[in-house]
Amino acid sequence: MSEHKSATGPGGRLLYLIAGLGIVIALWRFANGIGAVSNLNQGYPWGFWIGFDILAGIALAAGGFVVAALVHIFGGERYHPLVRPAIFTAFLGYLLFITGLLVDIGRPWTFWQMIIFWHHESPMFEVGWCVMMYTTILFLEFVPAVLEKYKKTVWLERWRTYSPWIAWALVVLFTIALIRTVAWVVAVGGVLLLFQILVHRGVIRRDPRVPTLLIIAGVLFSTMHQSSLGTVFTMVPHKLHPLWYSPILPVLFFTSAVMTGLAMVIVEATLSARYLRRPPESDLLSGIGRGLWWALIVYLGLRTLDLAVRGAAAEAFAVTPQSLAFWLEILVGVVIPLAMLVSRDSVSSDRGLFWASLLVVIGLVINRLNVAITGIHAATAERYVPHWMEIAVSAGIVSAGILVYRAVVRWLPVIEEHQHADRTASGRTGAHGRPAGGSQP
């Protein structure tokens, strides 16, 4: 670690510059209104910020719950070294996304009003609640890294005791707000309460590293959040192009988020290994790569079936800006990565895996921008093309994110330092033996 001096190389300085510009533009927007920095108009109320910061940003943060579930629910123990970086990326991603949201919504200082004015029929209400709930869960999932760093063992113990109950309370509150039927609230809350009681009684084995209920709550909120962003667009059959409008948009958004979450884990692990000058976790990442291949197959299957059943497939073969955007998204984000990952050799090559994953990420961003911008047709305004200042704000947010990421991975035990020693050691107990809490085996 000592060979790293500071984050301010030429690359670092550029990041500070872009982030600074973003802040200046954001301040300008708060003084003069959204119209002063954007091309958003009366016909196109949503644009680049919604498409990139929010729709794409949230999908890119999906790695957190996918890897957490893979390891802590489904028992993919060997992937344990990837959990904490993925959760940290998700937490950071959500914080960045909330920053983007503060710029995009008109009166962000009233955002908290969603807590008191309930409107459970609205997909946006679901989105807002998922944001608040899952960010809290991510904070709880991430906080042990800080507590470990400063050896707060008492607080770690408190975290172990209380965090599952906080998670449970949040799920119940969410269920009350969104469902409003006593029977359902009792059922959902009851199942999780039963689980926690059985863990307490020792009937279900307690995971010494992290309370399982915390992980379950995270998966629940993520699933609802990813899908609800799709639900938002089920409201506009009259405006969204048939290549993207579908009653199963929530399912498509969720599936593509899982797929992109896996791709992001590979991209991020490769880049951070380079940044920290360590060899990447090649065999773990190739395992993730195989999962990514299957996720791509499932998504491609769903997309094709959906287009065929709705009779919208012909739209893809008409020469329109929309069909071009559609093919760009499908080729870059799904077909080419699939072809790249088809052979065992390419899955186990660091370079091939990284580039295929990066394409999946880019394809996902194109897909979300298509849903938010390219696919939307409004009669009121001619067209919407993002203003450079809109893009600058988003670029500033991303740059700030990279700076924070770099600082945190060198400050906190996010990326485990001795994992290579563990993995090359004879047993698989390494992940087990070094719990997140730093205590019992």
Add this chain to the structure above:
Amino acid sequence: MAMKAMLIDAMRCIGCRGCQVACKTWNGRKAEKTEFFSGPGYQNPGDLSAETLTLITYNEVQVNGRFDWVFGKKQCMHCNTPACAAACPVGALKKLESGPVIYQKHRCIGCRYCMLACPFEIPRFEYDSANPYITKCTMCADRLETGGVPACSKVCPTGAIAFGDRDEMIREAQHRINQNPSGYYHEIYGLEEAGGTCVLHISNVPFDKLGHRTDVPKHAVNKDTEQAMEAIPIVMLGLAALLGGIYMLRTRTVHHESDAPRADG
């Protein structure tokens, strides 16, 4: 109170724009600096805006072989099942039983989902304000409360904007069409659009000639959304049980086999 509606008859409108002025006056909206021909033809301003909640559209249309001016009225349609109200996360937009879709501004967070959702593209946003709100016609719900009629309807010199119970207005529209079948276009815009609206239009020309969207679905546009939202409890319960169950079964096996190193290394 029965559901009220407005009946707007393009055959009676003379394009005086008195309704636009009355609307601004009653709702306290600012005047705008406008340019001629910023919209189609001579209409002014060019379109609805954050300050203009209703607009008379000027349309040069061929009627019986000669060109004529036909005037339409653009404003909130006050849907029976409003997409904007279904979309609003904080319930700022709300359908009243008496017909109007109102806007409770203190609730609004400015997310603009209502603008995206509205099939008629009516709500406007104050893009130039640092403390922006949504603006739209509220059918003068405050006037209706005291037994009045909307300001635009009150001021109209030719009775082109009738106001009354929705059933009554539909009967009146049909009556007018039946009385003059060669003059009127034989449809009522708003009868079925987006699941039916509390603003009904009749005209001597097809409605798209007046600037109305005729490709709006004939059902409430939040049909698919409702279905997706109904799935939430099922997904929540199913997922909670599934994840808990998988963890329980998996750790049980691991427990029996003890924590011995696995052989996949």
